[in-house]
Amino acid sequence: MKKGLLAGIGIGIVLTLATLVFLAFSNNSDSSVENIANKEDVYYPGTEELAPDEMRVVALGTGMPNARPKQAAACWLVELGNGDKFLFDIGTGSAERLSAQKIPMDYIDKLFIGHLHSDHVGDFDALWIGGLIANRVTPLRVWGPTGADPSLGTQHYIDNIKEAYKWDIAGRTGNVDMRGAEIQLTEFDYKGENEIIYNENGVVVRSFPAIHSIDGSVSFTLEWNGLKFAYSSDTYPNKWWMEYATDCDIAIHECFASPKTMIEKQKFTPGEALPVATQIHTSPRQYGKVMSAVKPRLAVGYHFFNDFDTAPLVFEEVRQTYSGPLSLAVDYMVYNVTKDDITVRMSAIDEDIWPSPSALGKKPAIGERIIFTDFIMEGRVNYSDIIKKYYDDINEEYNSTVPYPAGVE
Numbered sequence: 342m343k344k345g346l347l348a349g350i351g352i353g354i355v356l357t358l359a360t361l362v363f364l365a366f367s368n369n370s371d372s373s374v375e376n377i378a379n380k381e382d383v384y385y386p387g388t389e390e391l392a393p394d395e396m397r398v399v400a401l402g403t404g405m406p407n408a409r410p411k412q413a414a415a416c417w418l419v420e421l422g423n424g425d426k427f428l429f430d431i432g433t434g435s436a437e438r439l440s441a442q443k444i445p446m447d448y449i450d451k452l453f454i455g456h457l458h459s460d461h462v463g464d465f466d467a468l469w470i471g472g473l474i475a476n477r478v479t480p481l482r483v484w485g486p487t488g489a490d491p492s493l494g495t496q497h498y499i500d501n502i503k504e505a506y507k508w509d510i511a512g513r514t515g516n517v518d519m520r521g522a523e524i525q526l527t528e529f530d531y532k533g534e535n536e537i538i539y540n541e542n543g544v545v546v547r548s549f550p551a552i553h554s555i556d557g558s559v560s561f562t563l564e565w566n567g568l569k570f571a572y573s574s575d576t577y578p579n580k581w582w583m584e585y586a587t588d589c590d591i592a593i594h595e596c597f598a599s600p601k602t603m604i605e606k607q608k609f610t611p612g613e614a615l616p617v618a619t620q621i622h623t624s625p626r627q628y629g630k631v632m633s634a635v636k637p638r639l640a641v642g643y644h645f646f647n648d649f650d651t652a653p654l655v656f657e658e659v660r661q662t663y664s665g666p667l668s669l670a671v672d673y674m675v676y677n678v679t680k681d682d683i684t685v686r687m688s689a690i691d692e693d694i695w696p697s698p699s700a701l702g703k704k705p706a707i708g709e710r711i712i713f714t715d716f717i718m719e720g721r722v723n724y725s726d727i728i729k730k731y732y733d734d735i736n737e738e739y740n741s742t743v744p745y746p747a748g749v750e
């Protein structure tokens with residue numbers, strides 16, 4: 342393992358870089374500081390090709406159902422050296438973290454949903470329709486569990502989110518390449534025990550039950566090229582995880598806030614905090630027990646507000662029950678996994694993100710555009726001279742021949 346494994350925070354990187362720069366100034370008679378910093382200490386999205394046998398796992402949401410700028414809700418990206426990419430959960434706020442990875446959206450077409458809490462699916466619309474308008478021209482493929490009855494399953498969720506967004510889709514039809522608007526859902530039995538739900542291109546994803554909230558939560562493993570990734574989504578400690586996540590290379594399991602933190606920071610009563618932290622979720626001490634049993638090469642804990650004043654207590658409580666390799670994740674933490682090594686770094690983030698062009702190529706707008714009624718059209722105020730000047734200027738600059746729109750003389 343390389344340095345930084347235990348730190349779990351980006352501050353160490355910043356301090357390391359600052360120290361290097363300071364040393365450069367203080368010890369080097371040459372005043373140049375070029376090439377002093379080791380670029381490999383930080384992950385710059387879009388600049389590193391994976392080795393053929395390498396897996397990269399990126400934390401795109403490590404927080405809670407409560408929105409906050411620092412941490413989106415649950416979302417994990419797994420990228421493989423064979424070019425495949427997989428999302429596990431798409432919690433509220435995670436789509437913007439995904440955009441920061443600078444990956445053409447055509448490659449982001451596979452989503453595995455662990456359960457239907459908003460902090461695990463809250464940005465589904467941003468992935469689906471946001472992906473469509475960010476140049477994804479492939480259908481969005483989704484895998485999610487059944488529920489105890491059909492109205493509690495992923496099929497019901499997808500059917501109804503399509504219903505809810507009819508106005509959005511209707512308005513885009515005829516304006517953009519709509520191939521990315523299609524959703525291909527595979528709903529699988531939440532009771533499946535280590536069932537294969539995906540098997541393509543040398544990648545196998547399996548599902549097994551989780552115990553969280555009500556029936557219908559699952560956890561996953563992804564195996565490829567001798568490497569095994571395990572993701573709990575949310576769960577109480579359970580026998581399936583103990584059995585099927587054992588011996589994985591990287592285990593991402595929820596590690597909820599300490600009940601004490603929920604009382605003091607979140608203003609829960611003890612009667613509210615204790616059941617949530619220890620019965621619906623996995624508390625830090627329970628998490629440590631789970632990891633001591635499963636013995637991953639690296640244990641990753643997420644699903645708490647990971648701050649300077651909360652992380653020490655989580656760390657201390659986990660350490661009461663687990664002494665192995667540990668990372669307490671924050672958003673934009675990046676794990677590179679090979680058979681020989683697992684490294685942990687923070688990403689450098691460019692906030693001025695624009696969508697990447699389609700890697701596969703767009704087609705002209707598909708479908709019949711729905712036109713306004715006369716009632717709305719007659720309300721338009723047409724600044725024809727201004728519109729014509731835009732068309733003339735752009736057509737001249739880009740050597741295009743876009744005709745004036747209807748109603749502009």
Ligand SMILES: [Zn+2]
Pocket residue numbers: 456458461553554575
């Ligand atoms: Zn949940």
Ligand SMILES: [Zn+2]
Pocket residue numbers: 406415458460461575644
């Ligand atoms: Zn959750």
